[in-house]
Amino acid sequence: MALADGDGLPLAVHIAGGNRFDSVLTEGTLDAAFVESLPPRLITDKAWDGRALQLRLKQERGIELIAPKRKNSRRHQDGRMLRRYKRRWKVERLFAWLKRWRRIATRWERKAENFLGFVQLGCVILLLRWLHPKTRL
Template identity: 95%
Template sequence: MGGPSSSLSSVPDLSPALSALGRGWRAPSHSRGAATRPRATRRHQGRGRLHRRHLRAGEKRGACVGKCRAGNATKLMAIADSDGLPLAVHIAGGNRFDSVLTEGTLDAAFVESLPPRLIADKAWDGRALQLRLRQERGIELIAPKRKNSRRHQDGRMLRRYMRRWKVERLFAWLKRWRRIATRWEQKAENFLGFVQLGCVVLRLRRLHPKTRL
């Protein structure tokens, strides 16, 4: 509608509360006619900033990522010595079977010589793998047999399986670092680099126990 504008108090059909509000309202006066900057409210504080959750939005993806029981994940393989210190680390997709990654983990060793015996769980129960490691690498694989396995197993060698808790302790040490416990890097080589860096720190702590690392 056209016509000159008027104040709220001059309209007769308004309620007394609105009329009183109109009489008490005054237009804000600003010096030099410049618009005031809005106050930094909680709603506007996060604008213009970059957060980690914005970088990895959506489904987990990248190299060495596969679907397993826990979802899309990266499988971390490791070999530890008698003291629980790392000898080799290797990563692969979560959909890869454990025993298939044995040779790749042995090839990724960062020490000159590996121990003559390798202790593993039931997932490594396979005669073909045991013969291949013994003939090609001179390593004896010690793993308990599965329930449906027919091979004969020497119980005296199986006593060494009680020491397998040391490699589980190694995984607990490595996953103390948040960058290793949760993979944030899309590139597999970057994530593997952080895992190797953690292994270096663990070995240096054993060589220099008084040095804080």
């Protein structure tokens, strides 16, 4: 799971087993942030449409969770927040940038720590390329 800023640059990465539900990994991803201050809004998909998670993030971390409602949800959807949801493609672009490296696209490492190290190395390279675009890394 990854957290990206408005430019699609990585702010946090966290790995877990493939059988884990994504919204359960939210706290671990926020704790693994590379930056000192987290963004005030977190744009997610329908899987995060849970009132308990929204309240916990708002009270404990001051982060507003923006997620479209599920079909069976009873809460009222604010249309202004869904306009921000259209920018979620930047996170998907981050995953595409990371998957350009074969070592990340196909997990060859047996240990999760080694794979996380390669993902973090990929994030560092992306950040360095953004800071110095003319340098070839």
